[in-house]
Amino acid sequence: MAACPRQSWSPADGSVSSLVRVIVLGEDERHQRFIRRYLHRLGYESRDIRAVTAPSGRGSAEQWVRQQYSAEVREYRRRSARKAFALIVAIDADVDDVDRRTRQLRVALEQAGLTARAADESIVHLIPKRNVETWILCLSGRQVDEATDYKRDENVDRLIKPAALTFFEWSRLNFVTPPHSVPSLSVAVPEVRRLG
Amino acid sequence: MLTRLYIDNFRCFVNFEHKPAARELIFGANGSGKSTFMDALLLLRQFVMRGDVFDDFFVLNQRTRWLDQPQQTFELEAVLDGCSYIYRLVIQPWGEPQRPRVKSETVLLDGKPIFEFLTGEVHLYNDRFEHKVTYPFDWHRSALATIVPRRDNEKLSRFKRWVSGLYCFRINPFAMASRADGENLYPNVDLSNIASWYRHLVQADPEQNAAMLKGLRASLDGFSFLRLEPAGENVRLLAAEFAHEGGKTSKFYFSELSDGQRCLISLHTILHFVLAKGSTVILDEPDNFISLREIQPWLMAVTDAVEEGEGQVLLISHHPEAINQWAPRSGVQFVREGAGPVRVMEFHGDPDGSLPPSELVARGWERE
Numbered sequence: 411m412a413a414c415p416r417q418s419w420s421p422a423d424g425s426v427s428s429l430v431r432v433i434v435l436g437e438d439e440r441h442q443r444f445i446r447r448y449l450h451r452l453g454y455e456s457r458d459i460r461a462v463t464a465p466s467g468r469g470s471a472e473q474w475v476r477q478q479y480s481a482e483v484r485e486y487r488r489r490s491a492r493k494a495f496a497l498i499v500a501i502d503a504d505v506d507d508v509d510r511r512t513r514q515l516r517v518a519l520e521q522a523g524l525t526a527r528a529a530d531e532s533i534v535h536l537i538p539k540r541n542v543e544t545w546i547l548c549l550s551g552r553q554v555d556e557a558t559d560y561k562r563d564e565n566v567d568r569l570i571k572p573a574a575l576t577f578f579e580w581s582r583l584n585f586v587t588p589p590h591s592v593p594s595l596s597v598a599v600p601e602v603r604r605l606g
Numbered sequence: 607m608l609t610r611l612y613i614d615n616f617r618c619f620v621n622f623e624h625k626p627a628a629r630e631l632i633f634g635a636n637g638s639g640k641s642t643f644m645d646a647l648l649l650l651r652q653f654v655m656r657g658d659v660f661d662d663f664f665v666l667n668q669r670t671r672w673l674d675q676p677q678q679t680f681e682l683e684a685v686l687d688g689c690s691y692i693y694r695l696v697i698q699p700w701g702e703p704q705r706p707r708v709k710s711e712t713v714l715l716d717g718k719p720i721f722e723f724l725t726g727e728v729h730l731y732n733d734r735f736e737h738k739v740t741y742p743f744d745w746h747r748s749a750l751a752t753i754v755p756r757r758d759n760e761k762l763s764r765f766k767r768w769v770s771g772l773y774c775f776r777i778n779p780f781a782m783a784s785r786a787d788g789e790n791l792y793p794n795v796d797l798s799n800i801a802s803w804y805r806h807l808v809q810a811d812p813e814q815n816a817a818m819l820k821g822l823r824a825s826l827d828g829f830s831f832l833r834l835e836p837a838g839e840n841v842r843l844l845a846a847e848f849a850h851e852g853g854k855t856s857k858f859y860f861s862e863l864s865d866g867q868r869c870l871i872s873l874h875t876i877l878h879f880v881l882a883k884g885s886t887v888i889l890d891e892p893d894n895f896i897s898l899r900e901i902q903p904w905l906m907a908v909t910d911a912v913e914e915g916e917g918q919v920l921l922i923s924h925h926p927e928a929i930n931q932w933a934p935r936s937g938v939q940f941v942r943e944g945a946g947p948v949r950v951m952e953f954h955g956d957p958d959g960s961l962p963p964s965e966l967v968a969r970g971w972e973r974e
């Protein structure tokens with residue numbers, strides 16, 4: 411048979427329109443990669459995930475995430491009633507504490523005229539302290555603290571995938587968190603169970 | 607990994623130096639030299655791998671128009687297995703009518719010569735930098751192209767293998783055919799031989815083929831399989847199979863797929879068979895024809911492949927999605943003042959602003 415000539419239309423199947431199942435609102439690429447690897451372990455495909463990342467990645471990223479948060483919660487509530495859908499917010503505590511960031515997120519909803527996050531909503535707050543690099547190194551077995559800034563640690567990028575897989579293990583029901591875990595990670599474990 | 611490219615007196619590149627990262631987005635205005643950057647790499651790769659005699663017109667005609675400089679210089683630097691390699695090619699016009707010839711072609715390993723082709727004479731060295739042999743050679747072609755792997759030139763052979771694995775792509779779905787007359791070890795720059803290349807890949811690396819098909823199943827609803835169907839003596843036709851509810855399947859030859867579907871299959875082929883194997887890949891506007899819904903997942907997969915492996919990708923793109931995803935961390939901009947030479951600027955975005963990077967670029971504010 412001769413090679414088929416190219417046609418200007420396609421008779422083929424295989425449209426590519428399936429819906430995103432989870433939005434990840436994060437400060438920078440490392441937050442996105444860590445969460446994406448975790449979601450892959452949970453069974454999500456790349457096309458199930460939509461990353462929404464702060465534009466600059468410098469200084470104001472945390473503030474930008476908080477500003478976007480209420481808009482994404484509004485969209486989540488519009489859509490989650492019809493279809494299983496989740497929103498993950500990843501925002502560093504930096505030199506503040508996790509509770510303060512959580513309060514700031516709640517205030518952002520109030521200011522936008524939205525009710526507070528309900529217990530049954532698949533809205534997940536991941537708030538690493540001091541930053542996501544702290545978690546990545548901690549999950550890789552390093553002794554870390556929440557005061558030191560590990561952003562410049564040169565091992566972080568290659569440790570993201572194994573750290574996310576470890577986070578999956580830690581988030582299993584009845585898993586006993588090891589003693590070298592940092593407090594903000596212990597807070598995150600019940601948070602991710604909101605994904606259902 | 608490609609660590610440095612130097613180009614002098616080639617189209618709009620004058621005394622141009624760029625040190626690319628493992629993952630980089632190259633963007634810039636039309637005519638800023640992005641595609642020429644890839645063309646220079648293609649020229650070097652073909653010169654070193656194919657060993658053809660210079661196309662007289664092609665090389666000399668591409669000297670920088672506003673310069674009155676006869677000589678063209680190209681340098682490639684790469685770090686491979688912890689060793690630093692520098693390939694340097696100097697081309698000069700000679701004779702009447704003028705023809706291009708190789709003034710010098712050298713490879714340095716950690717600063718010491720392991721290969722030299724100078725004024726018509728080849729000097730070969732062994733891996734211990736000991737000079738072994740000198741012989742005359744044709745000035746009009748690459749002497750490096752003729753070097754065959756031996757036990758005493760493993761370092762030089764390693765560099766040649768890397769050059770052969772320097773993949774440049776400017777994907778053109780209109781040029782792609784279903785027919786594979788044989789196996790092609792290397793893809794054409796426009797992937798017009800994708801069927802023959804895939805025929806080689808699927809034989810050479812069935813594990814990566816399984817990974818690629820899995821990725822395609824996630825991207826193309828109902829996609830099931832790629833097949834190479836017999837169509838005469840030693841001829842195969844590449845076809846995609848789609849599954850329907852109830853177990854029914856339908857088959858479409860590659861040329862029957864949409865432009866976007868062909869591009870998507872091409873990008874997954876590059877991701878799984880090339881990038882995942884640690885090669886250096888340069889892609890010129892790979893997002894053409896791809897729907898907005900598909901670009902971020904592919905960029906994410908490329909990011910993971912590079913950050914967690916040994917590969918390198920230089921992505922030339924204008925697409926807002928690519929700029930938003932990669933520019934903050936890995937963006938460089940090619941710029942020209944007027945019709946002057948190309949310069950490279952690191953993208954800094956706007957640290958205090960809230961506009962996405964693509965919007966900054968659209969407004970021309972990124973260089974303020």
